Amino acid sequence: MSQRSEKYARDMGRRLDQLETTMTDVLGETAGVWELRRNAANRARREARRADRWRCTAWLAITAMVLSLCLTLKVKADATPVGESPIESTPIVAVVQEDYENEKIEAAMLESANVIEDCTVTWYTADTCGKKPGDPAYGITYSGLPVGDHLTCAVDPNVIPLYSDVFIQYQDGEIEQLWATDTGVKGNAVDIYTPDYDYAIRCGRQSLTVWWVGPEGVAD
Structure with a gap:
């Protein structure tokens, strides 16, 4: 190479x-x-x-x-x-105790109350009092107080004094407390206010037991 x-x-x-x-x-x-x-x-x-x-x-x-x-x-x-x-929820014990106290108060009031057996009980509305809506006196009771559902009732002041506490026992045993601030009935009669005309018609006229407790200063 x-x-x-x-x-x-x-x-x-x-x-x-x-x-x-x-x-x-x-x-x-x-x-x-x-x-x-x-x-x-x-x-x-x-x-x-x-x-x-x-x-x-x-x-x-x-x-x-x-x-x-x-x-x-x-x-x-x-x-x-x-x-x-x-x-x-409300404690059961408190509810029972409150109901018991209310029953005691109611029982004490009824014990000292005046009783009317076979009292005639009827129902009325603001429209059945001869006054029309717009009238200044519409819905105003004889006492000058306005009507109240489950509160106002009309009585004969010669039988039940005005402003008395009225207790009515219905046929089912329930007792309702009302206030006598209106008039317009005669004798042993109570006329209960309701805003529902149909309800008033359905209730009609009943014979019930009524108690009343006069206001302070009124002799029974």
Whole structure:
């Protein structure tokens, strides 16, 4: 082999070594880049899975809270008597005690009251008093006080003094307390005010037991 050929061969070998070194470096860098990309992708997937698990856990927690609240409200509703508020209710003992006190007061008043057996009881409305709406005296009783539902009753002042407390026992045993502030009836009779004309007609005329307690300063 000539010297030129030998030199050429050495140059080629040196270039091949450099090329191999360069390729190794390039491949190494490429592998590093791919490794970084792979690691980043793995981290992204882990974060996505973690976010999915968190969302799933949050929804499960919210669903459990809603179900628990619904169950609690249903239990409270089932345990609450009809007509009583599930949020706040009056203690039973207080209600019983108040009713007992009211019954004692009522019994004491009836014991000292004047009684009228077979008293004629009727019902009237503001429209049946001979006055029309717009009249200044419409809905005004003989005493000057306005009529009141389940309060006002008309009496004969010669039998029951004006402003007396009147107790009427209905056929079902219930006793209602009224106030004698109106007149317009004669004898043993009581006329009860109601704003409902149809109700007055349905009640008609009844014979009931009536008690009355005169106001202070009026001799019985």
